[in-house]
Amino acid sequence: MSNQKKRNFQIEAFKHRVVMDPKYADKTWKILEHAIHEIYNHNASGLSFEELYRNAYNMVLHKFGERLYSGLVTTMTAHLKDIANSVEAAQGESFLEELNRKWNDHNRALRMIRDILMYMDRTYIPSTHKTPVHELGLNLWRENVIYSSQIRTRLLTILLEFVQRERTGEVIDRGLTRNIIKMLLDLGPSVYAQEFEAHFLRVSAEFYRVESQKFIECCDCGEYLKKAEKRLNEEIDRVNHYLDSRTEKKITNVVEKEMIEDHMLRLINMENSGLVNMLCDDKYEDLGRMYNLFHRVTEGLSKIREVMTSHIRESGKVLITDPERLKDPVEFVNRLLxxxxxxxxxxxxxxxNDKSFQNALNSSFEYFINLNQRSPEYISLFVDDKLRKGLKGVSEDDVEVTLDKVMMLFRYLQEKDVFEKYYKQHLAKRLLSGKTVSDDAERSxxxxxxxxxxxxxxxxxxGMFMDMKTSEDTMQGFYSSHPELGDGPTLTVQVLTTGSWPAQPSAPCNLPAEVSALCEKFRSYYLGTHTGRRLSWQTNMGSADVKATFGKGQKHELNVSTYQMCVLMLFNDADRLCYREIEQATGIPASDLKRCLQSLALVKGRNVLRKEPMSKDVAEDDSFFVNDKFSSKLYKVKIGTVVAQKESEPEKLETRQRVEEDRKPQIEAAVVRIMKSRKFLDHNNLVAEVTKQLQSRFLANPTEVKKRIESLIEREFLERDESDRRFYRYLA
Known part of the structure; x- marks a missing residue:
């Protein structure tokens, strides 16, 4: 076996060439052509798709692909021409129904034909770069049916007519319309765009141009916006139901331009119904609609913002400068809030909640609040009113909310140091009189x-709160070291650190002898326990509780100021006193004494004294006596004093001067800080940096900054540059 010679096997070609029937291609195509006719004629149920596929397969295999492809084009074209004739013959509304029916038939036929010719689709068509069967079917439909001169114009006219009818309130067959639009889309986006969309947008623009003009002439702003919103929603709804989703942006742009953008200013400024009226009447729904619609167009929101800002500034200016509204500071701030x-x-x-609108509101408030120099004072007076009296029937949370609102107004103030000046004065009076609503609210x-x-x-x-706490401890120590004082008048002293409390003009009065003796004992005790300190009595800031017995034996405890106590104690030794006698005995300054006597004799229900002659004001020749008929349902009666109120013009000027004086060292400190870090800087940039650094407290006046720079140059903190006098150099 191993020595046996191996045989070589060789496969050779057939000796005789296979001869193909010369009529094979014609016969096979006839079979396939007949099948295509049957498919289009709805007789496909009797066909053997397996046999048809094999026939088409063999034609391609035997190099008859071109014959098969060209035969398909010819046959399909003939059928589509018949279809076009059938559609053209349809009358009225049945035109679209016939077109839709034939389109569905064509698609069904196309799917079957593609299944039969699948092998050609996969091999012959890619190698010859011809159009695939399905795409070929769509192209032929487009060329022979849609682009038919009788169908093309009629189709567009009917579709646009459907849209127009729907816009005027009629009901159309949306399902049929959707199918026809989908047909155009299936034929290619460019077909939909050219055959329908471009015309639809053009006609729509004209429709809305005419309609918006009609609406703007007969509707108020709110009604117009409702109609515009309705139209916009209708177009979005139309797209969702039967148009291409990409058309939404285009058609909404048309509506926005024709109904909103082209009429923006007229709508905003419409008399009796425009933006300002909506703002004044709190028409939230209309304003929201305007915002949402104008948001869609270029510059829409900025136009609303401009008018809103202008209106707030103007109305705020009226509010802040109206003399009637300036009479009551609390009411003034309430109106602002x-x-x-x-x-x-x-x-x-x-x-x-648009941030740009919030910023516009803030800048508007900052603008008009600072038009009135008294705004810091009034805001402090408002705080004083709330923290002194409290808010009747409301919780601490509500007090907190009110304080938060006040802080919003405070942020708008350019002269925060002026507010601080007044706030300190008002806080001092609240703390010293014990009339603050709660320590928690004050500290908050x-x-x-x-x-x-x-x-x-x-x-x-x-520091003021610290002094109040320290004073409590001091008084405990004082009474511990003087147990013998338990039976007489009780003294409560608050020792105030000079630098922390607002400077008060010292106006001592002549205290009653028993009180004066007690004060001296306290002075000795305090100076004995502290070294290097001085005490001066601020009687104008004190209060007292005085027990009084009136004509018929009725007893009351009167809560009064120290000045009022000094006046009332005089009537222990006299039945009747004239103004000059009271002034001489007490030593109280005239302006304070007159206010004091007014509150004791002229306030209904609190008039423990009587005055002759009776009048609203206290004159120097008036005389006073105890009101024996005084009565009150309360045992404890508070005799009001003139509490924190608007400053008079002279007082206002004095406060302003004190503020200006306080600003000088702050400006100088800022200049030195900046120059120390920069070493060398020009005038304009220095002023700008100083202003920026101080703006959290006040708006620095450039002229004052310049004066402070000159003062620093004189004191050799700075020097001018020799080559350019606009520059300053820091001297270390």
């Missing part, structure tokens, strides 16, 4: 101010 609440609510409910506001402006702003205010 109401105005702020009003626009906050509008921005929140109607303008989607202090924390807010500290958070807003830093420790430096509140350090002296905190």
């Amino acid at each position: 109401d105005e702020k609440d009003k626009y906050d609510k509008i921005i929140n409910l109607a303008f989607n 506001l202090l924390v807010k101010l500290k958070t807003e402006c830093g420790y430096q702003f509140t350090s002296k205010l905190e």
Whole structure:
């Protein structure tokens, strides 16, 4: 076996060439052509798709692909021409129904034909770069049916007519319309765009141009916006139901331009119904609609913002300068808070809490609040009113909310140091009279101010609270060391650190002998326990509780100021005193004494004294005596004093001068800080940096900054540059 010679096998070609029937291609094509006819004629149920596929397969295999492909084009074209004729013959509304029916038939036929010719689709068509069967079927439909001169114009006219009818309130067959639009899309995006979309947008623009003009002439702003919104929603709904989704942006742009953008200014400024009227009447729904519609167009929101800003500034200017409204500081601030609440609510409910609108509101408030130099004073007076009396029937949380609102107004103030000046005065009176609503509320506001402006702003205010606490401890020590004082008058002293409390003009009065003796004992005790200190009595800031017995033996405890106590004690030894005798005996300054006597003799229900002659004002020749008929349901009767109130013009000027004086060292400190770090700087940049550094406390006046720079040059902290006098150099 191993030695046996191996045989070589060889496969050779057939000796005889296979001869193909010369009529094979014609016969096979006839079979396939007949099948295509049957498919289009709805007689496909009797066909053997397996046999048809094999025939088409063999034609391609035997190099008759071109014959098969060209035969398909010819046959399909003939059928589509018949279909076109059938569609053209349809009348009225049946035109679209016939077109839709034939389109569905064509698609069904196309799927079957593609299955039969699958092998040609996979091999012959890619190698010859011809159009695939399905795409070929769509192209032929487009060329022979859609682009038929009788169908093309009629189709567009009917589709546009359907849209127009729907816009006027008629009901159309949306399902049929959707099918026809989908047919155009299936034929290619360019077919849909050219045959329908471009014409649809053009006709729509004209429709809305005419309609918007008609609406703007007969509707008010709110009604117009409702109609515009309705039209916009209708177009979006139309796209969702039967148009291409990419058309939505295009058609909404048309509606926005024709109905909103082209009429923006006219709508905003419409008389009796435009933006200003909506703002005044709190028309949240209309404002929200305007915001949402104008948001869609270029510059829409900025136009609303401009008009809103202008309106707030103008109305704020009226509010802040109206002499009637300036009479009551508390009412003045309440109106500001109401105005702020009003626009906050509008921005929140109607303008989607838009930050740009909130910023515009803030800048508007900052603008007009600072038009009135008394705004810092009035805001402090408002705080004083709330923290002195409290808010009747409300919780601490509500007090907190009110304080938060006040802090919003405080942020708008450019002269925060002026507010601080007044706030310190008002806080001092509240603390010393014990008439603050609660320590928690006071400290809460202090924390807010500290958070807003830093420790430096509140350090002296905190010192005031510290003094009050220390004074309590001091009084305990005083009475512990003087147990014999338990039976007589009781003295409570608050020792105030000079630097922390507002400077008060010292106006001592002649205290009653028993009180004066007690004061001297306290002075000895205090100076004995502290070295290097001086005490001066601020009787104008004190209060007293006085027990009084009137004509018929009725007894009351009167809560009065120290000045009022001094006046009342005089009537222990006299039945009747004239103004001059009271003035001489007490030594109280004339302006304070007149206010004191007014509150004792002229306030209904609190008039423990009587005056002759009776009049509203106290004159120097008036005389006073105890009102024996005084009665009150309460045992403890508080005799009011003139509490924190608007300053008179001279007092206002004096406060302003004190503020200006306090600013000088702050400006100088800022200049030195900046120059120390920069060493060399020009005048304009130095002024700008100083202004920026101080803006949390006040708006520095450039002229004053220049004066302070000159003063620093004189004192050799700075020098001018020799080559360019606009520059300053820091002298170390």
